[in-house]
Amino acid sequence: MKEPRPEGKRTGSDSEFTDSLKKGLLVGAVLLVLIVPATRMYRDSRAPQPPVATAPAPAAPLPETRNPATPNLRFADFADEEPSSEARHVADWAVFTGNHARHAFVVVDKKDARVYVFTPDGTLKASAPALLGAARGDDSFPGIGDKPLKEVLPYEKTTPAGRFVAEPGRNTNNEDIVWVDYDAAVSMHRIRPTVAAERRLERLASLAIDDNRISFGCINLPVSFYEDVLSPSVQKYGAIVYVLPDVKSPQQVFGSFDVRDPAQVAAWKKTSALQATKAQGGAGAMQKVALQPQ
16 A cells, blocks of 8 residues: 655755755655555554455455476465375366366365365365265256155265355255255255264264265265365355266366376467457457447
8 A cells, every 4th residue: 555645846945954854854754654554564464354255255366376396387285185186186177277266166076085175276275074975976867956855766866076156055944055056956064963874973984985975965074174164165255166076087077187288288278279269259250240330
């Protein structure tokens, strides 16, 4: 922030004393201009901040996550985590291409039964195990979102793969949840150990992966992870959710590519440039048509 500065012109009739006095005042004013803003910035950084709006924050320049070996490329930062190759592939691709639209993003690795939440700059905030749809598959069945739970067949209990825009919402019990696919009634929510025979808490705590497939399709998360990591990230930044596939490849589902392969990166840049040129040409043609006399 630039502080206002006093304006005025010096005249030749000023005495030497007056001139020296004015010089001293001028130096003092300059020091105040330099020191006061810095002091205010220091104090402001410690002042209470206003509440964050629940709408996604507008896009703003964010620090890039870079690999020291290839400083011109941006990758997701998993910190000390050891994700599956597919989870890393999709997270790297999202960060490199900006597919997450500068929002927070979530990677749901169904094969590994794990959920990763990233900040908008591609830094991992935290990860946690998850319970997922009992049936393996990458698609939701038509009309599944309108079916009563008791009518859902075992093979229909899938967690669909794909790119989704997270939406905060509430279920029929007025519990806050994060919708993944509203039409298919798939959401991320706190684990609910309502049916003792399902042993959901035990399954979530288990080191095994196969026993994490138990839900009707929703993504069940540890309570603390949902309340302290996922929900605040969605509320503050908005979020894109990438649910990795069971059967298909990530490339088939997301159109992703290996951002660590120079040849694939070059091909992507070439395709992007051609698409941008076509888009500009199309816009110009539309403008010409609009300017023609009717």
